[in-house]
Amino acid sequence: MQDMARTFAALSDPTRLSVVEKLMQQGELPVAALVSDAGMSAPAVSRHLKVLREAGLVTQRAEGTKRYYRVAPESVRAIADWTTLHRSFWAASLDRLEAVLAEDRDLVDE
Known part of the structure; x- marks a missing residue:
């Protein structure tokens, strides 16, 4: 449950939520693309990405001096599972x- 609290806390910031949504829509992106938008x-932006990484929402890959980020599919699956579990x-x-x-x-109609 603590992991979900960290996940939702990370997503509660509009900038971080926007970054995750962008990565979900466009796939892996370099930091420069995230900064420009x-x-x-x-x-x-790096501080926001650090929070997302620590919450397990995104992963980072280095290629030379560039850093690429993508959404961690298992974190999105955990959110979906939690939501489904609480749907009832x-x-x-x-x-x-x-x-x-x-x-x-x-009562008003009477």
């Missing part, structure tokens, strides 16, 4: 909310 300095809780909660709202509408 982020609108912030290379050191700032959310579905039941939303069903209860819908019932309460329906009761409120019925």
Whole structure:
């Protein structure tokens, strides 16, 4: 559970979430491509990438002096598994909310 807390904490930052989404859409990218799209300095992007690496969301590969990043598929799978596991809780909660709202509408209509 602590791993999931670290994962969600890392993704709670809009910049880091954006980086992960970009890597999911485009695949492995060099740091330079991530910096050019982020609108912030290379050191700032590197700090975000470090958080994502430590959370296990991305992996890094070196090729000469260049660094390439990609999403770690096992981390995305863990998020999907966690979400699926908790889906019944959310579905039941939303069903209860819908019932309460329906009761409120019925009271207003009377």
